[in-house]
Amino acid sequence: xxxxxxxxxxxxxxxxFLGLEIVCVWLIVSFNQRQNADFLNSSNALSARISTSSQNxxxxxxxxxxxxxxxxxxxxxxxxxxxxxAYADSLGIPSETYRVQGARVINNTFRxxxxxxxxxxxxxxxxxxxxxxxxxAGVVGQVKSASNRYATVYSMLHPQMIVSSTVKRTNTNxxxxxxxxxxxxxxxxxVPRHIGLKExxxxxxxxxxxxxxxxxxxxxxSEVNLEDHMTFYDAKIKLSVDFTSLPSVFVVVYxxxxxxxxxxxx
Amino acid sequence: xxxxxxxxxxxxxxxxxxxxxxxxxxxxxLDRAFGFFYIGFLILLPFRLSRSYLLVAGFFAGLIVDxxxxxxxxxxxxxVFVMYIRDLWLKIVVDDTEDLTxxxxxxxxxxxxxxxxxxxxxxxxLVIFLVENGGLYLFVNLITKTILSAxxxxxxxxxxxxxxxxxxxxx
Numbered sequence: 001x002x003x004x005x006x007x008x009x010x011x012x013x014x015x016x017f018l019g020l021e022i023v024c025v026w027l028i029v030s031f032n033q034r035q036n037a038d039f040l041n042s043s044n045a046l047s048a049r050i051s052t053s054s055q056n057x058x059x060x061x062x063x064x065x066x067x068x069x070x071x072x073x074x075x076x077x078x079x080x081x082x083x084x085x086a087y088a089d090s091l092g093i094p095s096e097t098y099r100v101q102g103a104r105v106i107n108n109t110f111r112x113x114x115x116x117x118x119x120x121x122x123x124x125x126x127x128x129x130x131x132x133x134x135x136x137a138g139v140v141g142q143v144k145s146a147s148n149r150y151a152t153v154y155s156m157l158h159p160q161m162i163v164s165s166t167v168k169r170t171n172t173n174x175x176x177x178x179x180x181x182x183x184x185x186x187x188x189x190x191v192p193r194h195i196g197l198k199e200x201x202x203x204x205x206x207x208x209x210x211x212x213x214x215x216x217x218x219x220x221x222s223e224v225n226l227e228d229h230m231t232f233y234d235a236k237i238k239l240s241v242d243f244t245s246l247p248s249v250f251v252v253v254y255x256x257x258x259x260x261x262x263x264x265x266x
Numbered sequence: 267x268x269x270x271x272x273x274x275x276x277x278x279x280x281x282x283x284x285x286x287x288x289x290x291x292x293x294x295x296l297d298r299a300f301g302f303f304y305i306g307f308l309i310l311l312p313f314r315l316s317r318s319y320l321l322v323a324g325f326f327a328g329l330i331v332d333x334x335x336x337x338x339x340x341x342x343x344x345x346v347f348v349m350y351i352r353d354l355w356l357k358i359v360v361d362d363t364e365d366l367t368x369x370x371x372x373x374x375x376x377x378x379x380x381x382x383x384x385x386x387x388x389x390x391x392l393v394i395f396l397v398e399n400g401g402l403y404l405f406v407n408l409i410t411k412t413i414l415s416a417x418x419x420x421x422x423x424x425x426x427x428x429x430x431x432x433x434x435x436x437x
Binding site for chain 2: 012013016017020021023024025026027028030031041042044046047050051053054109111112113114116152159180181
């Protein structure tokens, strides 16, 4: 026993090195679980506060873009209002209800191989892990973890983010996943070969999983490839959200999510 | 043997580490070069420090950076690795480590500084990008990203060191 302790003492640098590296590996592995309330991420108070203040500075330089986005948002809302007046629930089919919670983006990366956003809004605003995040242009990501006032969001530009979508023209179910190459291109998966997929087809969310409402834009097909041996198309889409300028987003809060989930669990 | 220059260490800490945190992943050159110049603070810690302390310092510095970049463990792991090989590497590239305490461009000369710091920065960046990427996928992209980022960080570290360390008076 004494010899063992002596040995460990003589090799203490290496032992500490090994111990710390094991802790690091454990941290990496445990962070890769999809949702967690980990304090070691950008939604914790210290790092979020510093991010907020540095974003406050850079927001001044983005005021023009923010204004333009707001104008666009107003136009879309106006259009939706008009449409609602025209066909006010004439069929009486119950639809899922959700509300959106606006939030400012205080940190956003898009050039890394795994990208996250940090938003100003957390549990106190009703934002919880697992909720979908959209902007006026389309799908942005999904909440990974939330503290009281901040939340960390998986960007669409994260390889673990897979969005259930449909080809709008043919109503075909498919999935969209980022392939780490460029910040405006993702790949479109599981479109079977009998579907006549064309460049320019719009891909929208399916709305099947209470994360995103149906018919939110994901992107537009930009490249289609089909070899003879393939069961599914190999296609790329151009994402509709411009991740390089994203001053604010909306978190989708489903009021009936628990009910849907419990029915589906039966 | 010289005494540890506290002023220099504190300036290093503020200029390289504290300034880095708010601008992590926010400054990008040529679309893919990120600066992680906080590693400069760690590799310029005094040479006399026990290696165990260096490892622990590297771990916590990396962990703080991780909090800002949503990568728990990645920066910390890379820093611990760099801190482990730091003193061994310094003894290889610098001939005379007998009187060495403060590591800067005067005490180990400019060539020594380049030989010492650049490979360590490169290794640090390589580990980070490799783990973050999750393998050798998109290899060319990964290597150019690593080399450009390491060059970028190294230049910042060198320039800041040049500004912080007072020039020797002519005798």
